[in-house]
Amino acid sequence: MTRLWNSALSxxxxxxxLLGLTLPFGKMAVSAxxxxxxxxxxxxxxxxAVLLAFLWSRGKNLRLDGGTLxxxxxxxAISYAIPNLLVFAAIPHLGAGFTGIMFTLxxxxxxxxxxxxxxxxxxPLGIAGIAVGFVGAVMVTLTRGEASQPAEPFxxxxxxxxxxxxxxxxxxxxxxWPENSGPIELAAGSHLxxxxxxxxxxxxxxxxxxxxxxxxxxxxxxxxxxxxxxxxAFFFRLQAVGGPIYLSQIGYVAAAIGLIxxxxxLGESYRLATxxxxxxxxIGLAMTTRAQIGSD
Numbered sequence: 001m002t003r004l005w006n007s008a009l010s011x012x013x014x015x016x017x018l019l020g021l022t023l024p025f026g027k028m029a030v031s032a033x034x035x036x037x038x039x040x041x042x043x044x045x046x047x048x049a050v051l052l053a054f055l056w057s058r059g060k061n062l063r064l065d066g067g068t069l070x071x072x073x074x075x076x077a078i079s080y081a082i083p084n085l086l087v088f089a090a091i092p093h094l095g096a097g098f099t100g101i102m103f104t105l106x107x108x109x110x111x112x113x114x115x116x117x118x119x120x121x122x123x124p125l126g127i128a129g130i131a132v133g134f135v136g137a138v139m140v141t142l143t144r145g146e147a148s149q150p151a152e153p154f155x156x157x158x159x160x161x162x163x164x165x166x167x168x169x170x171x172x173x174x175x176x177w178p179e180n181s182g183p184i185e186l187a188a189g190s191h192l193x194x195x196x197x198x199x200x201x202x203x204x205x206x207x208x209x210x211x212x213x214x215x216x217x218x219x220x221x222x223x224x225x226x227x228x229x230x231x232x233a234f235f236f237r238l239q240a241v242g243g244p245i246y247l248s249q250i251g252y253v254a255a256a257i258g259l260i261x262x263x264x265x266l267g268e269s270y271r272l273a274t275x276x277x278x279x280x281x282x283i284g285l286a287m288t289t290r291a292q293i294g295s296d
Contacts, residue, residue, distance in 0.1 A: 008246060011238040016250035018231035019103070020257020023096040024266055025224045026088045032220070033213040036088030037202035039224075041195055042214065044080055046225030047232045048191030051184050054233075062189045068178045071186070076193035079169030085198060086162050093155040095268045100258025101140050102159045103251030104281045108133040109167035110248040111291075117171070126291030133284025139277030143270070163251070170244035173236075183236030191232060252285055 004010045022043070029039045055061060062068075091099050108130045115126070178186070202209050214221055238247050255278065262268040 005237060006241065008238065008242040011234050011241060012246070012250060013253060015231055015234045015238050015247075016253020017257055018227050018234070019250055020100065020254035020261070021227050022224070022231075023087070023091065023100045023254070023258035024261040025220060025227070027091045027096045027262070027266060028220060029217065029224075030088060030092050032217050034217065035202060035205065035210070035213075036085060037198050037205060038209065038211075038214065039088050040081065040084035040198040041202055042221055042224060043084060043228045044076075044191040044198060045195035046221075047228040048188050048195055050225065050229035051188035051233060052192065055184055055188060060185070062185060063178070063181065068181065068189070071173075071176055071178050072189040072193040074176070075169060075173055075186070075190040076197060078165050078172060080191060080194035081197040081201075083162050083165045083169075084194075085201065086158055086165070090155050090159045090162075093152070094159055095262055095270075096266060097255075097259035097262030097268050097270060098140070098143075098274065099159055099162075100255040100262070101274070101278055101281070102162045102255075103166070103258075104255045104278065104285070105133065105137050105160070105163035106166040106170070106251040107245060107248040107285055108137075108281075109163050110170045110245050113167050113171055114245060119171070119175075123291040125287055129284045129287030129291060131284075132287060133281050136277045136280030136282075136284060139280060140274055143274040143277065166251070167248065170239075170248050173239055174244040177240075183240060184233055187232040187236045249285060252282065 004014075026036075026039060029042075030036060034042075052062070087099055087102075090102075111126055112130050173186075199209070235247075235250075238250070259270070259275075259278065263270070
C-alpha cells in the first residue's frame with residue numbers, strides 16, 4: 001500500500017478509473033429521476049462524510065482556521081460543486097461518453113493556464129501539444145454528442161466549461177495547499193463544503209429537495225459513495241505526488257472509461273469523428289506530457 005500511495009502512475013490510473021465510473025453512474029441516476037444537483041450532493045456529502053469518519057477513527061479532525069476554511073470553500077466551488085453540476089446536467093444531452101471527453105481537455109487547459117500565469121516556462125513541444133489537443137477538441141465538439149442524439153450548441157458549451165473549472169481548480173489547489181495538511185483532511189473538508197453548496201442549489205430549484213428517487217436507488221447510491229470516497233482520497237494524494245498538470249491527466253483515463261462504459265453498458269453510439277477527435281486529443285496529451293518531463 002505504501003508503494004501505491006507514492007506511485008504517481010498508480011494513483012493516476014486508480015483516480016482516473018474511479019472518476020470515469022462517475023459518468024455512467026450519473027447518467028443512470030438522472031435517468032432514474034434524481035436531479036443533477038441532488039446527485040452532486042450525494043457524491044460530495046458521501047465522500048466527505050466517509051473520509052471525515054476515517055479521520056476521526058485515526059484520532060484526527062479537520063483544521064478550521066481561516067486559511068484552511070478559505071481553501072475548503074474555493075476548492076469546493078471550482079473543483080467539485082460547479083463541475084459536478086455542469087457534468088450531471090449535460091450528461092442527458094451529450095451522453096456519458098461524450099461528456100467524458102470533456103475531461104480530456106483539462107490537462108491541456110491546466111498547462112495553458114500554467115503558462116499564462118508563468119508557473120511554467122513556455123515549451124515549444126508543450127504549446128504544440130495544446131494546439132493538437134485543441135484540434136481534437138474541435139473535432140469532438142462538432143460531432144455534437146451521440147450519433148443518434150445530436151446535442152444543442154448550448155449543451156456543448158456547458159460541457160466545455162467543465163475542463164475550464166477543473167483546470168482552475170488544479171492550479172489553485174497546488175498554489176494554496178495549506179501547510180501541514182494531509183490529503184484525506186483536505187478532501188473531507190472540501191467535499192463537505194461542496195455538499196453544502198450543491199444542497200443550496202438543489203433547494204432553490206423547482207420541486208426543492210426530493211429524496212424519494214434516492215431511496216428508490218439504494219445500490220446505485222451506495223456504489224457511487226464508495227467509489228467517490230476512494231477516488232478523492234487518492235485524488236488529493238496524486239495532487240501532492242504528481243502536481244497539477246500530471247493530476248489533470250486523470251481526465252484521459254476517465255474519458256476512456258466513460259466512452260467504453262457508455263458504449264458497452266448504456267447503449268450509446270458515437271460517430272467515427274468523435275473517436276478520431278479523442279485519439280487526436282490523446283496525441284496532444286502525449287506531447288504535453290513529454291514536454292512536462294523534459295522541463296522538470
